[in-house]
Amino acid sequence: MELVFKALADPSRRSLLDRLFERDGQTLGELCSRLAMTRFGVMKHLRLLEAAGLVATRRAGREKLHYLNPVPIRLLHDRWITKYAAPWVGALGDLKRELEGETMIDTGGATAPGTALRHIQQIHIRTTPERLWDAITQSSFTRDYFYGTLVESGWRKGDPLVYRNPDGTIAADGTVLEADPPRRLVHTFSARWDEAVTPDPAHRVTWTIEPMGPVCKLTVEHEGFTGETATLTSVRGGLSMILDGLKTLLETGRPMMTAH
Amino acid sequence: MDKPKHVYEVYIRTTPEKLWEAITRPEMSRQYFYGNDVESDWKVGSSVRHTKEGKVSLEGKVVEVDPPRRLVTTFAAVHDPASAKDRPSRVTWEIVPRGEVCLLTLTHDDFDGITATYKSVGLGWNPVLSGLKTLLETGRPLVIGPAPTAAAKV
Numbered sequence: 001m002e003l004v005f006k007a008l009a010d011p012s013r014r015s016l017l018d019r020l021f022e023r024d025g026q027t028l029g030e031l032c033s034r035l036a037m038t039r040f041g042v043m044k045h046l047r048l049l050e051a052a053g054l055v056a057t058r059r060a061g062r063e064k065l066h067y068l069n070p071v072p073i074r075l076l077h078d079r080w081i082t083k084y085a086a087p088w089v090g091a092l093g094d095l096k097r098e099l100e101g102e103t104m105i106d107t108g109g110a111t112a113p114g115t116a117l118r119h120i121q122q123i124h125i126r127t128t129p130e131r132l133w134d135a136i137t138q139s140s141f142t143r144d145y146f147y148g149t150l151v152e153s154g155w156r157k158g159d160p161l162v163y164r165n166p167d168g169t170i171a172a173d174g175t176v177l178e179a180d181p182p183r184r185l186v187h188t189f190s191a192r193w194d195e196a197v198t199p200d201p202a203h204r205v206t207w208t209i210e211p212m213g214p215v216c217k218l219t220v221e222h223e224g225f226t227g228e229t230a231t232l233t234s235v236r237g238g239l240s241m242i243l244d245g246l247k248t249l250l251e252t253g254r255p256m257m258t259a260h
Numbered sequence: 261m262d263k264p265k266h267v268y269e270v271y272i273r274t275t276p277e278k279l280w281e282a283i284t285r286p287e288m289s290r291q292y293f294y295g296n297d298v299e300s301d302w303k304v305g306s307s308v309r310h311t312k313e314g315k316v317s318l319e320g321k322v323v324e325v326d327p328p329r330r331l332v333t334t335f336a337a338v339h340d341p342a343s344a345k346d347r348p349s350r351v352t353w354e355i356v357p358r359g360e361v362c363l364l365t366l367t368h369d370d371f372d373g374i375t376a377t378y379k380s381v382g383l384g385w386n387p388v389l390s391g392l393k394t395l396l397e398t399g400r401p402l403v404i405g406p407a408p409t410a411a412a413k414v
Contacts, residue, residue: 021356023329070358122383124390124404213405240269244393248273251398256273257360 004072007052012037013045017054020068027063118223119235123243125216127250129209132216133182135250136207144255145245147171147238155179161187174202183209189222196230203231218243264378265369270389272362274396276355279362280328282396283353291401292391308333315339320348330354335368335377342376349377364389 007013012035019031032042046066049055056067125132135141139150146163149171153161162173171193178186185207191197203224210217220243225232248256272279282288286297289310296310296317302325310318317339324332331353337343350370356363366385371378387404394402 022354023326122386124387124402126394126398126402210407211405212407213403215402215404217404217407241271244271247390247393248397251394252273256271 001072003048003052004054007049007054008073010045012041013049016042016045016049017068020055020066021070024067025058025065027065031066117225117227117232118221119232119239120219120221121239121243122217122219123247124212125218125247125250126214127216129182129211129216131250132209132218133185135246136185137181141246141249145249146242155181155185174205177204191231191234193234197234200229200231201226218246263369264371264374265367266378266382266385267368268366268385268389270364270366270393271358272364272393272396273360274362276328276357276362278396279355279364280331282392283331284327288395292395293388302327302331320351323350328355335381337377337380340376340380343380346375346377347372349375364392 008017015035016031019034020026028039028042028046031046032039035042037045046055050057053072054069056069058065058067127135135145137151137153137155139152142149142151142163143166148166149163150166151161151163153159153176155161155176156179157176159176160173161176163171165171172189172191174188174190176185176187178184187205188202189205190202191200203222206219206221206223208219208221210219220239222232222235222239245256248254274282282292284298284300284302286299289296289298293310294312294317296312298308298310300306300308300322302322304322304325306322308318308320308322309316317337319336319338320334322331322333324330333351334348335351336346336348349368352365352367352369354365354367356365366389368381368385387402391402391404394400
């Protein structure tokens with residue numbers, strides 16, 4: 001693990017991983033062509049990445065191809081990030097965005113670019129409104145799609161709510177503002193999963209369920225951010241995985257991923 | 261100001277190869293893409309058409325193709341009179357395997373500002389991507405019915 005931390009500490013090496021993340025199996029020449037680094041520099045970094053187990057190589061004829069091995073990063077994530085309650089930090093995803101200097105201004109497609117400090121996403125799920133409501137409000141469901149957290153609340157106006165990590169620590173909490181089962185739920189939300197998000201003030205989350213034949217349209221809106229906060233960044237990067245996990249769970253009866 | 265674009269991320273329990281097939285084959289697309297068949301030989305420069313009952317709804321050209329990872333096409337919504345006037349925009353499908361799931365990132369960009377196409381596709385991609393995920397994970401299409409207000413009038 002020491003070598004992995006060392007390998008990831010350098011921005012040039014992270015950008016090499018990113019290039020492989022975009023397209024696996026590149027030659028040294030291909031990796032050099034897109035980076036402002038000497039061939040020698042790239043070789044040196046690749047050796048270190050290989051020593052850390054993050055890059056694997058394979059000969060194909062006269063060429064040596066480089067492949068990304070994300071397993072050590074996943075392990076690092078599980079050991080050092082999940083443990084300390086980071087529900088919405090997609091390690092690879094954030095790394096990717098940070099390095100590309102690219103901001104996702106409009107993941108949900110419902111807001112004009114750069115205007116609102118909010119994040120909206122919609123997803124269509126083959127289920128009933130009642131079952132979807134249960135999946136949002138009961139911990140026996142949330143633990144299978146919401147980064148392993150258990151949700152607790154009486155779900156009446158004014159009730160507190162808390163998302164708890166499996167080890168009992170608090171990942172996020174808030175207060176119920178409106179509850180109209182099985183159609184609409186509004187609550188405040190204070191992120192607590194790491195030091196970066198904890199100082200952010202609470203924002204508001206609205207869940208809207210609309211039945212459309214055998215399908216429900218679920219709209220999730222996070223709004224009321226005071227700026228481009230760490231919480232907003234995390235929500236933008238992580239809400240897709242939560243909602244896609246919810247959909248898989250309800251439609252197939254199994255969690256999307258076996259481990260969080 | 262940032263250039264307008266729509267970005268969607270979808271995690272799907274499938275392989276890159278199956279996801280690629282679902283994106284590029286008409287017998288798959290008609291089950292999640294508003295009933296449209298996608299037709300192309302998937303060579304750079306070739307045309308791509310989405311057709312429903314013989315009528316063309318979307319038209320474009322293949323810009324980049326790297327199965328099963330990356331597909332870039334131009335996009336002209338010829339079925340919609342307002343959108344048809346816009347210069348063709350660009351759609352990029354990127355597939356990244358992540359353990360037992362694939363992350364599909366769909367980016368729709370290269371708009372000339374907030375165009376009619378930009379506005380109309382914003383929410384239009386959601387049912388397509390939800391349907392694609394359901395089809396691959398359950399083997400059955402997602403049949404999205406009318407909203408209850410519309411149903412009440414019937």
